[in-house]
Amino acid sequence: MRKEILLETMGLWAGYGGKPVLQGVDLSVRAGEIVAVIGRNGVGKSTLMKSLIGLLPSDRGSVLFQGEALDAMAAHRRARQGIGYVPQGRDVFPRMSVGENLLVGQSIGGGRSDAAARLDAIYGYFPILKERRDQRAGTLSGGQQQQLAIGRVLMGGPSLILLDEPSEGIQPNIVQDIARIMVDLNRQTGITVVFVEQNLDMIRAMAERCYVMDKGRITAEIGRDALEDRDTVRRYLAV
Amino acid sequence: MSSRNSVSSALRLLEGPQTLGKGPGFWAGFAVVLALACAYPLFADGYDVGNNVYFFNWAFMALGLGLIWGYGGALSFGQTAFFGVAGYAYGVLTINLGDAYGLTFFSLVAAVAISALFAAVLGYFLFFGRISGVFLGIVTLSVTLVLERFMSQTAGPEWAIGSARLNGFNGMGGMPSLTIPWPGGDIVLFPDVALYYLTLAILVVVYLALRMLVNSRFGNVLVAIRENPQRAEMLGYDIRRYQLGAFVIGSGLAGLSGVLYTAWGNYITPSSMGMSAAALPVVWVAVGGRSDLTTTLFGTLLVLAGFQYLTIYGSQYALVVMGVLLVVTILAAPSGIFITLGALFSKGLRRRLKRERA
């Protein structure tokens, strides 16, 4: 059951102020997959995510989503194609309530869907958000903010979620919860997930395969089985 | 020997990274412009000479704002407050002290000092309260607007300092012009050739002194703060002091403008602290190009002359045309007309423009 390719990059170059961080990234993700992009700090993983959603214009190369080139599109138009971006550090809207934060995500995916039903579903996945729905997002803990950031993109019913270091600064038990929920979502709705991660537990819990990134390029692709080999992973990730 | 050294090192500051123009070419041009300016009264009629003095009067306020905004990165929208305070101070002092014994010049210095002191107090609140950016603009604007309101209602006889009536909205008049004591009859500096040369001399001195200031250690730090305040602070500079310093100097120059203007027309009015008066210096500096003293100076003179020309020949449409010119200039030439025009011809300026846009 090979599904169609949902997301593809071809020779993607991007960077800040003339400093190329991505130096020709090629990857492709099929619909329904969960793919991890792993690598050490500073190899360009977050830059790749920003470049995919359009917050960072690419210098060269191309991004295709559902067969359509996104390169000339502003970030909000890419999001409306159905891409949900969960940034590193969460970036929730700190002076808005949890509920309001969620509502912002409705714009993703273009058409507006039934907010109440979506909210119910998201509160089902993340009960803590329901409990705190009137609290200001800035006062949440890191793990709660991460759940909120994910819930926020789910509001728009995206076909692709870009997760940037979802485990960063979060208690491990919550990391596990999030991983489990993402997998459930993937099974239930067929949503595609591309995530950047260094946390091996999370990678193992979620990824079907991994791209390894180094110095702005994809240097290897490894499957699930390779992830079980701790030494291999450690070579790519750890200190 | 050492004094010669220090003089020559001071002179070296006349050119440097913070000012456009260096080398023999620039200074030759400077000399030509200065010579033309000196020769000007020989060819022009009394009106043009006096009118130019009037333009020169405003240039100090513009240069001061250039220092605060262009070099220090802090937009003060209330420079007219210091202009007004100094103008009134000059009026009050000279009306009380008279114009003998060179007291008008003492009053000039004292009035500028008073405006600088006012700037120091206000600036202390602003910069030590860490007010910056657009909010700084709003606050300084409010200060000058409120001062205008206050001065406008001082019409009653109870509002007098010594024998000087503040005279409310109608403005204070009757103060003497600058007067040079001279054996056999004091020389009264009406807006004429003598005042022209005096104002021109002050302008040249201030311009050169500001060049030295912005290329000095102080100027280095000021520009550093504009570029990256955090880094400047992390190099051990108390950035608040430097911003305050620039604010006080720039406001003192606004004060100098106020005194010269008051002495020029023997008149100062609260409306010189009002909304449209307050906006004008910002316009001059923005149009000329705020990041350099020379462009600020010439921009100011150009806008003043241009707006006056429009008012003379444009009748009711003058203000509309001015507004349109302003909007277009800011949109099309964000670094000011001189730098943008210069960039068409010079590579160095093109680079500078690019980095300012960045």
Place this chain on the structure above:
Amino acid sequence: MDFSSGLFSFLYQTGDAFAFLVLSACGLAVIFGMMGIINLAHGEFILCGAYVTTSAVQVGLPLPIAIFLGTAVAGLVGMLLERVIIRHLYSRPLDSIVVTWGISMIATQGTLIILGSTMPGTGTPFGSFSVGGYGYSVYRLVLMLAALATLAVLWLVFTRTRFGILARATIQVPHIAEALGVNTSLIYSLTFGLGAALAGLCGGLYAPTMTLVPTMGSAFVVEAFVTVVVGGADIFLGTAPAAAILAVVKAGLTSWQGQLAGQIGLLVAVIVVIRILPRGLTGFILRERA
């Protein structure tokens, strides 16, 4: 004056001052607070609202519809200006001051040239009532209600509508809002338009009570600026409480010592705020909460 009519009088005066401060300031505050732009053409949007409202009344429309028209036209003009001019200046907030001043000059003088030096007024509707022997204008009560209603509607707009939520998101973390599918440039247009419309509303509401001349906007501007300085960036945390405090100060001082004292009270308020609350009431309230 007995106690109850004295109390009514004080409330009426305070409410009147409050209405004036809120209505003059909230358009300025929306644009400054949400977009960081000082709109020096604020007075001219007020002018626009007032002129459109008055013209509409003169062709026979009822006042409420006329005011709505004034508000809408000012808002549309605001959006148009944003699209054509202001949006090029978001990275240069200081330059936007110069540009809006230029726009204000064009608008004022253009109005004078096209529409003449003055426009006949329409008269204040609703008549008067009296309490304790003093006559009061009914329309001033309408203005007070309008101020409260404006705040309430703004509050609903910013917390209950999709636009409001997206606008707040855009202001707080613009790039993330963009990445979540929010057309932030449209949000900026709409926000600027909203600010202009609020100025237009102010003009429309006060049009029946004022002399209509091309420079009438300047009568509102000082109070508007003072309120925004004291209030800081946020309408609900800043502008509204600032207007309330200033209204009490102004009404109290004016009734005690006359109009000048009221004006000086505003000056003192600005200075005190600079010294004690450099970010205005907004900064103070946010700091207390954090």
Place this chain on the structure above:
Amino acid sequence: MAILRTEKLDKWFGGLHVTDEVDFTVETGEVHCLIGPNGAGKSTFFKLVLGEHAPSGGAILYDGENITRAKPFERIRRGISVKFQVPGIFQALKVRQNLQIALQHHLQGATLNEEIDRLLEFLKLKDAQDQLAGSLSHGQKQWLEIGMAIALKPKLLLLDEPTAGMTPDETFATGEMVQALNAQGVSVLAVEHDMAFVRQIAQKVTVLHFGKVFAQGTIDEIVADERVAAIYLGEVHA
């Protein structure tokens, strides 16, 4: 004798406990590296030491003096100096001017120029001295900022990911610079990810995790510590 010491240093951001009662010491004369996974609180800790954030609790002692409430520039004047993660240089000014601004605290005239030249040599930026700092390569920018930091003649140098974005050669050269400084008696505290670099310079390594000191030791001890490896892979439940 400790050049820098924190006692129960605490910082909350809203609901986030970013730095959790950290007790931490940099001894005089040592090169000390601070490592930890993303979000461990390293940068916040750094900003607390610099005075950019006010701590929610606890104290910071520098050279035996309490500087918890000192303003950032006052800390710098006492002898702390910093290099930021994103190069904090004056982009629109020339390279030479950047250094001049840093050096003019204590030097002037000819000696100032000599010192600038010496630094340019040390930083390998001699040829770029009249370029705008913004036009330098990323690695050169990092060096320039290190140069500005050491121009202040610090007793304690703080480096926040000094080699981020550098090539391996540049990283190695940076390590040599740090070692040369340390040889002149400058204490160094560096936040760093690049373990090769840490190995090159560190005499002591501290691992921060969830805002707490998780482990401390030499680089070899840390690398050998399975618990440390585990937190990097997200396996330890704190």
Place this chain on the structure above:
Amino acid sequence: MQIRASGVLATLGTLFALSAAAFAQDGEPIKMGVLEDQSGDFAVATIGKVHGIELAAEEINANGGIAGRPLELVTYDTQSDNRRYQEFMRRVLQRDKVDVVFAGFSSASREAYRPIVDQFDGLAFYNNQYEGGVCDANMIVTGAVPEQQFSTLIPYMMEKYGKNVYTIAADYNFGQISAEWVRDIVKENGGTMAGEEFIPLGVSQFSQTIQNIQNAKPDFLVTLLVGTAQASYYEQAASANVGLPMASSVNVGQGYEHKRFQPPSLADMYVTTNWIEEVDNPASKEFVEKWHEKFPDEPYINQEAENSYIAVYLYKQMVERAGSTDHDAIRKVIAEGDVCMDAPEGHVCIDPKSQHMSHTIYLAKVGEDHSITFPKVWDDIKPYWLGDVGCDLTKDNPEAQYTPSDNPKKSGG
């Protein structure tokens, strides 16, 4: 009186014939600078002044000019900006070398340009109602002053409505000085001040003031409000049903508020003015007709427009009698004390001591429907006050502005 006037006219006619001959060869135009606000705050009241000058100049030129010389206008828009007055006053005097300047609406603008006129020994006409007191040989004032407007208005009002008076006045020179006049006249006539309130310029909100007035319960109210913002008082007072009779020296005659505001906000307002377009006499009617022929769109012809119009003719007379545009010669003519003419308002003369003008003062009453009636007219009210306090421009020239609290008489003891 009648005889004397016709005698003057006869003399004038002879003089005119003579001087016309004398100037016949000299076709060089006489240049007249016109500095008035055609934009900005004051434009409402001042565009008409420019038109008045243009109308007079056109008539004069059509009839052979001044002593055979055409009159040429050099007009600048001063934009309601004091600085522009300074710039342009220098320009007209130094560059354009005009023979005379007609300049200024607000007192502030006059004070801004006056030092420049004095410095260049120019001659300026200030054709505007104002607070009075300018004692300056380089200035000729054709507008009405407080002694003309208040010595008529206040006693009339006290007689008709009662002796308890409340004043609200703009908080600047005009308002303060006018209020002082009102206060003095009320006292002289045995009345009392129920209250006095000064309103800062630019204030447009009057709820508290309205209440203060109601609290003081005066018999009538004197409103000395200036500027378009302050004019909002009337609308607001009407809507609070204050219902007091009002007296003023500024409204109607300048800003034609009775035309601009919705009735009845100005009902029961009494204004002393030296002319408005409703004045009902043949000369006046003819004037209005001529005006509308040339400026059909003019919304209203106010008193300053008429003052400006008269001033041109007065200047013509002075030049023709002096035989030149020389200022000293002109002042000598004024010193003769019979520079007079029959204006639309009636007979007017220039007072040699103060160089201000006598006026016919009309008491205009605004009705419920904002129609104007004139319950009373005073002929030939002289600008006596400056002369009384010691201003005598035929003897010396102090170039000063005196006020009731600050004048030679006061300081002299």
